[in-house]
Amino acid sequence: MDLNGKTALVTGATSGIGRAIALELARDGASVIVSGRDADRGEATVAAIEAEGGRARFVAADLGDLGSVAQLADAAADADVLVNNAGVFGFAPTADQDVASFETMFDVNVRGPFFLTAALAPKMAARGGGSIINVTTMAAEIGMVGAAAYGASKAAMAAATRSWAAEFADQDVRVNAVSPGPTPTEGTLAAMGADGAGQVSATVPLKRPARVEEIARVVAFVASPRASYVTGATFAADGGRAAV
Numbered sequence: 001m002d003l004n005g006k007t008a009l010v011t012g013a014t015s016g017i018g019r020a021i022a023l024e025l026a027r028d029g030a031s032v033i034v035s036g037r038d039a040d041r042g043e044a045t046v047a048a049i050e051a052e053g054g055r056a057r058f059v060a061a062d063l064g065d066l067g068s069v070a071q072l073a074d075a076a077a078d079a080d081v082l083v084n085n086a087g088v089f090g091f092a093p094t095a096d097q098d099v100a101s102f103e104t105m106f107d108v109n110v111r112g113p114f115f116l117t118a119a120l121a122p123k124m125a126a127r128g129g130g131s132i133i134n135v136t137t138m139a140a141e142i143g144m145v146g147a148a149a150y151g152a153s154k155a156a157m158a159a160a161t162r163s164w165a166a167e168f169a170d171q172d173v174r175v176n177a178v179s180p181g182p183t184p185t186e187g188t189l190a191a192m193g194a195d196g197a198g199q200v201s202a203t204v205p206l207k208r209p210a211r212v213e214e215i216a217r218v219v220a221f222v223a224s225p226r227a228s229y230v231t232g233a234t235f236a237a238d239g240g241r242a243a244v
Helices: 014-028 039-051 064-075 099-126 150-170 186-201 212-223
Strands: 007-010 030-035 055-060 081-084 130-137 173-180 234-237
Touching: 007 014, 007 234, 014 030, 014 039, 014 055, 014 081, 014 130, 014 212, 039 055, 039 173, 064 099, 064 212, 081 212, 099 130, 099 150, 099 173, 130 150, 130 212, 150 173, 173 212, 212 234
Parallel strands: 007 030, 007 081, 030 055, 081 130, 130 173, 173 234
Antiparallel strands: none
16 A cells, blocks of 8 residues: 555644544554643544554544644654644634634644744655645635635645745655545534534535545545655645536
């Protein structure tokens, strides 16, 4: 398989899209470092990977805490693949956006992955290369009412993707982004409600939401040597929403 002998770190891998990504990378042969804040859910993800014959371990981390980010970077110093998936989101009209949740979104969605990448990319380069994937969102590409702060945080990661691709290309570290469309998970349903999620899904040309496995397969392709000539790209896994 494409990732045999490789180690992959997936942040926010204890549920939703991140969990699906961790499982998919393990199926492709990677030894997966499952990271998140909830130890019970993390160990459950590890157990699911091992039940399929894969290899994984859990490392607790809070991407909103730079000390925790530094500890995660040390624990995952051997990562050949980094998937910056962990994120928090909230939806509010701009005039109603509170400062605390605004700061939390940027701490977790931008500052944490920025400094995790800063720690791990040079180590990848020293070992001969690697692959970094930033999970963004279609809200970074299109205007969505109530998503100004969240969309801006993910748009920052899309911009960082392009800059990092330029910065690390000569060290054979590829950096790309995957931009999911509406994907029902525990987190998105809690934030938007079933009605809100359904309304967003109705705007997608494919007329349905994504399954977490569909997003994970795109990430696995981008992480793998099959995408060896791809860097600085954003893959829209959004059912055509950003294009129409």
